[in-house]
Amino acid sequence: xxxxxxxxxxxxxxxxxxxxxxxxxxxxxxxxxxxxxxxxxxxxxxxxxxxxxxxxxxxxxxxxxxxxxxxxxxxxxxxxxxxxxxxxxxxxxxxxxxxxxxxxxxxxxxxxxxxxxxxxxxxxxxxxxxxxxxxxxxxxxxxxxxxxxxxxxxxxxxxxxxxxxxxxxxxxxxxxxxxxxxxxxxxxxxxxxxxxxxxxxxxxxxxxxxxxxxxxxxxxxxxxxxxxxxxxxxxxxxxxxxxxxxxxxxxxxxxxxxxxxxxxxxxxxxxxxxxxxxx
Numbered sequence: 230x231x232x233x234x235x236x237x238x239x240x241x242x243x244x245x246x247x248x249x250x251x252x253x254x255x256x257x258x259x260x261x262x263x264x265x266x267x268x269x270x271x272x273x274x275x276x277x278x279x280x281x282x283x284x285x286x287x288x289x290x291x292x293x294x295x296x297x298x299x300x301x302x303x304x305x306x307x308x309x310x311x312x313x314x315x316x317x318x319x320x321x322x323x324x325x326x327x328x329x330x331x332x333x334x335x336x337x338x339x340x341x342x343x344x345x346x347x348x349x350x351x352x353x354x355x356x357x358x359x360x361x362x363x364x365x366x367x368x369x370x371x372x373x374x375x376x377x378x379x380x381x382x383x384x385x386x387x388x389x390x391x392x393x394x395x396x397x398x399x400x401x402x403x404x405x406x407x408x409x410x411x412x413x414x415x416x417x418x419x420x421x422x423x424x425x426x427x428x429x430x431x432x433x434x435x436x437x438x439x440x441x442x443x444x445x446x447x448x449x450x451x452x453x454x455x456x457x458x459x460x461x462x463x464x465x466x467x468x469x470x471x472x473x474x475x476x477x478x479x480x481x482x483x484x485x486x487x488x489x490x491x492x493x494x495x496x497x498x499x500x501x502x503x504x505x506x507x508x
Contacts (some may be wrong), residue, residue, distance in 0.1 A: 242276070301427070321392070332378075334390075
């Protein structure tokens with residue numbers, strides 16, 4: 230993975246066992262004397278925070294030690310109140326809430342992915358099956374994510390936050406060994422690493438999102454009266470398109486003569502455009 234503008238891609242994990250598969254995958258070397266413990270290559274910086282609020286906050290704040298990172302991915306195991314996901318499933322977290330303060334964060338990724346999505350609650354204490362669940366729409370549980378968000382929100386934009394959690398248990402008070410955690414992370418490490426590498430291409434595409442491309446997308450969105458959600462989705466797809474070589478989004482020129490007067494017609498045209506951009 231190439232270095233981009235002298236910035237690194239940061240990964241935060243809580244446990245050494247979660248870190249080991251990524252250390253091997255990216256060929257990272259230990260940074261002697263670093264606190265919290267960290268491993269680096271030219272383009273990837275992995276921090277092992279430790280468990281809980283103080284450790285997570287310290288890890289988030291430490292990202293400024295070497296300048297603002299290109300993006301952040303928080304990876305690790307989590308509990309789930311929902312058994313629809315098998316143990317070992319990787320979930321993309323799209324909503325994060327702090328159980329004590331109620332503070333809520335919304336990662337807003339530009340990169341496309343194939344992970345199932347769900348919300349997560351960060352607690353200060355380990356949760357069991359009998360723990361009170363005040364947020365049934367947020368089935369995942371961890372002890373770090375919201376504290377990381379709180380620390381990084383001032384210097385990393387939400388579209389460059391990525392929280393990928395691997396389901397380790399169903400809150401049944403089962404304790405995993407370090408070896409068990411490492412085995413559990415082995416397969417997810419491959420798909421998460423692929424996501425990170427693709428994400429770096431998308432971020433590079435974002436930098437190449439020229440004034441011409443931005444203007445074209447803006448005019449196109451106005452012409453079709455796209456909703457904010459549709460416009461955001463189309464921008465994600467266009468960034469992917471740019472990463473394939475269509476830097477000026479010439480694909481959109483095929484649709485400039487279309488006129489849209491009704492909502493149903495707009496939605497149909499929008500689907501056609503999305504399909505074309507992805508080809």
